[in-house]
Structures are given as C-alpha cells and as structure tokens.
Amino acid sequence: MQYEAVIGLEVHCQLKTKSKMFSDCPRDYFDEPPNTLIDPVTLGLPGTLPVINREAVALTIRTGLALGCTIPENAKFDRKNYPYPDLPKGYQITQYDMPFCIDGQLDVDTSNGKQSIRIERIHLEEDTGRLIHRNDGIEEYSLIDFNRAGVPLMELVTHPDIRSAEAAANFLRSLRQIFRYIEVSDADMEKGSFRCDANVSLKPRGESKLGNKVEVKNMNSFRSVQRAIEYEIKRQSKLLDAGERIIQETRGYVDALGETVSQRSKEEANDYRYFPEPDLPPLKISRHQVEQIKSDLPELPIEKQQRFESTYAIPPLQSKVLTETKQRAEDFEETVKLVKENRLAKLVANWFIGDVAGKINTMGRADAELVDTGITPAHIASLVLLVDSKKITASTAKDVLEFAFETGTTPEQIIEEKGLGQVTEGDAIQVVIDNIIDANPKAVSDYKQGKDSAVKFLVGQVMRETKGRADPNTTNNLILTTLDKLN
Numbered sequence: 001m002q003y004e005a006v007i008g009l010e011v012h013c014q015l016k017t018k019s020k021m022f023s024d025c026p027r028d029y030f031d032e033p034p035n036t037l038i039d040p041v042t043l044g045l046p047g048t049l050p051v052i053n054r055e056a057v058a059l060t061i062r063t064g065l066a067l068g069c070t071i072p073e074n075a076k077f078d079r080k081n082y083p084y085p086d087l088p089k090g091y092q093i094t095q096y097d098m099p100f101c102i103d104g105q106l107d108v109d110t111s112n113g114k115q116s117i118r119i120e121r122i123h124l125e126e127d128t129g130r131l132i133h134r135n136d137g138i139e140e141y142s143l144i145d146f147n148r149a150g151v152p153l154m155e156l157v158t159h160p161d162i163r164s165a166e167a168a169a170n171f172l173r174s175l176r177q178i179f180r181y182i183e184v185s186d187a188d189m190e191k192g193s194f195r196c197d198a199n200v201s202l203k204p205r206g207e208s209k210l211g212n213k214v215e216v217k218n219m220n221s222f223r224s225v226q227r228a229i230e231y232e233i234k235r236q237s238k239l240l241d242a243g244e245r246i247i248q249e250t251r252g253y254v255d256a257l258g259e260t261v262s263q264r265s266k267e268e269a270n271d272y273r274y275f276p277e278p279d280l281p282p283l284k285i286s287r288h289q290v291e292q293i294k295s296d297l298p299e300l301p302i303e304k305q306q307r308f309e310s311t312y313a314i315p316p317l318q319s320k321v322l323t324e325t326k327q328r329a330e331d332f333e334e335t336v337k338l339v340k341e342n343r344l345a346k347l348v349a350n351w352f353i354g355d356v357a358g359k360i361n362t363m364g365r366a367d368a369e370l371v372d373t374g375i376t377p378a379h380i381a382s383l384v385l386l387v388d389s390k391k392i393t394a395s396t397a398k399d400v401l402e403f404a405f406e407t408g409t410t411p412e413q414i415i416e417e418k419g420l421g422q423v424t425e426g427d428a429i430q431v432v433i434d435n436i437i438d439a440n441p442k443a444v445s446d447y448k449q450g451k452d453s454a455v456k457f458l459v460g461q462v463m464r465e466t467k468g469r470a471d472p473n474t475t476n477n478l479i480l481t482t483l484d485k486l487n
C-alpha cells in the first residue's frame, strides 16, 4: 500500500531575556553550577507571586509577526497541573486557549519545491527544571537542577501540513534561522534552547481522513529529527501493511539505535486540569504595541535573499548561501560597499561562497563567522579590486588570502613584501615565453601539426615559471603570435 506521511511539529524555544519568566531571577546561558540561578519564585515557595516578564511577551509577539501570525487583542495565562519533580510548583504556567499568536505560516523547501506550512499558534510558558539521572554502581538516583526552571519558553505548534522527514528538518532549519535573525533566541538544539517533538501518522495516499498519530520526543539535532521521523514512517507502514492498527502513543527516539521506543500510551495520558492562572491578570495587547514591534522587525532571511538577487544580480542558490546567517549577509554587503561597484558584487559573492567559506570551515565551529578567521571585509575588497585592475591574477589572489588568513596582514602588504604583483608588461612575459618555446621543441612541432593542446601546455609552463603572476590572456596571445612567427 502507498501511504502518505502526515507530520505536525511542536517546537520549544528558550527566549533571550535577561531574567526568568515570572521573576527578576537571572536566567542561565552558560552552564552555571546547579541551583545557583534560583529564587523563591523559581522554587515556588509559599507566598510568592509571579510577575510577567514584558520582554518575553514582546519577543513572542515579535516572533509571531515574523511568521505572519495574527496577534489577538486578548491573551491570558493558564495553569497546567501535573506532579513531577522537575516542576517545583506542581503546575506549569502556560497559555491554554488564548495564546499570544495564532494563524501564521512558513514556506519551506522540499524535494517537490516550496511548500507552505501553517502555524497554528505560538504561546509562552515557563521551562521546567532539569533532572540528572545517576548510577554510582551502588544505587540509581536523580538530581534536580532548578536553574532552567522558569526560563521563558515559547512553544510553536504547526498544523499537520508536513509530508516528509526532510521537509520537517528544513522547516526547523528555517525556523532556527528566523529566530536568530530576529534575535529572540540563540536557538541551539545541542544546548537545549531549541527543542522539537514530532507528531507522525500515515494515511493511504489520496485519503483525507488523518490516521492515529504518534508523538516522538528526545531528538537533539536536525539530523536526529529527520531520522526519527523516517524510522517512524517505516515502522507505521509495516504495521499497517500487516493489517494492524496504530496506537496513539508517545515514543522516545534513541539516537544510538536510530529507533523510537514506546514511552506511554494515550490511556496513560495526563489530565492537566487547565484553568486560568489566578495570580496573573488577563492581558490586553494594544494595537499600538503590535505596530511598534512590527516596525522594529529586521529584514528577514527570505527578504534579504530576494534583495540580493535583484540588487546584485546574484543567482538564488548563491544568494541563499550568502544570507544563511545575518552576520554573513552583513559581511558580504560591507565588502560590496567597499568595492563601491555593484558590478563587482558577483566576484565578492564568489569569494564568500568559495575560498572564504573554506577558511571559515577550518575554524571547526558550526557558528564560526568571518571575524573568527582574522580576514576582514576590507581584505576581501582589496583582493577583488586588485584582480579587477589586473594588479594580481586570480590565482595569486588565492595565495594572498591564504597569507592574510595566517598572518592577518593586508593583501597590499603581502603583495609588496612577496613581490606577487602581476606581470602584465608584454616584454617581461615575452622573455619567459621565448625561453619556454626554446626548451619545448616537441610542443612547437605538435602545434605545427594542428594540435591546439600544445598552446595550453605552453601557457601552463609560462604560468608555472611566473608562479601564476602572468596574465593568462596576454600570455595566450603572445604565445600564439610567437609560434606563428616561427613558421
């Protein structure tokens, strides 16, 4: 049977605020020692009352606006009750039926082209503490670190619009990119500031009724999200093919096995007894505030990408790479500004996508940027201008970049010190050409017999002799004239 996968994502993202969701307790960013970032509100001590973090609300609305959401005028917080050691109060303050943002969308790349994924809602809640499970060989026990408890946590829920594991991973990549562009979160899956649960079901292709869904948890990278969903699709189709029913349950992904395992079934699901949070007033979100937040939004990745295409005539794929991070896009545009002419933007783009990207990669950190390499936009601009004015050849420029990378010296200085200036004068090249032709009679006779490859060979020899400093066009022309004179 041919099945179609149906996937909906629930994404949790910690917001970049200074303090926690409901008190002025500082929040953790740097793996602080356990239980050092806590206060009576975090611990839910008797007599404490929550106070809403304005910045967290603003960042959530900012996110909603970046994703095309509607911001309802009325919002409120609710209590979600469940007893668990990582939850000091015995309930989590969250938003049940009146979230800050509803009805957004995000377009993602899939193997069948761009697809629009609808976002059902984005709401705000508080993170839980962290449980650390230990086994010292004598007994098993768990430790609790409340540093994370009360950190502002945004939850985004998609409609079940995603149709493949790859599209799910791309949706998350795109979302992370936007969260970083608009600076609401560092959205780092490995550090746990960006987490995702995937709901997966199958239905016969063409059928509109959705099948029973399975919720998959515990993925800590985009790759594991994709693998977990792929595994789940295979597991469910095998069951359906065998005539079995899919039971609605929660499953955990085990990275080492590449498999999902059952955690709890729907019958064991909690009844959270949601009710409006009595310690917090319902909120009115003024249209003025929404407009203000909207006008403060930076250019989004897709807008930047399209602008690079139209302003600098850069092809879509390259433009996508250049706008991958806001910093990279800014470094690129600063370099274009320094070369002063949009005509040279394509050359600048080639540097950023080729050699410069290579150097950034050697830094060995996923979040490395140009600044980490010691190379500056000014260096790259000089190289582009030096090649454009034929002061150095493209191949010399690559060497110069290498030296600049190693030493931080400017290209002009390197060229001066190493005598790398291009040999453009015909006379100087001619001397080299005459010597090469003398030394290669075989190539000369090949040429006479009509083998054009002989010219290529001779150009290569001249390049080698001049260490790539001869202008290839001039060299080619001079060789042809010299050979023809021999006839």
Ligand code: ADP
Pocket: 006, 007, 008, 009, 010, 157, 158, 159, 160, 161, 199, 200, 201, 202, 210, 211, 212, 213
């Ligand atoms: P629940 O009542 O279990 O919370 P919701 O309807 O609120 O379920 O949906 C939670 C998430 O599951 C959403 O991301 C939604 O898109 C997704 N989802 C809902 N139904 C299905 C389904 N049949 N298959 C896959 N995903 C689904």
Ligand code: MG
Pocket: none
């Ligand atoms: Mg739900």
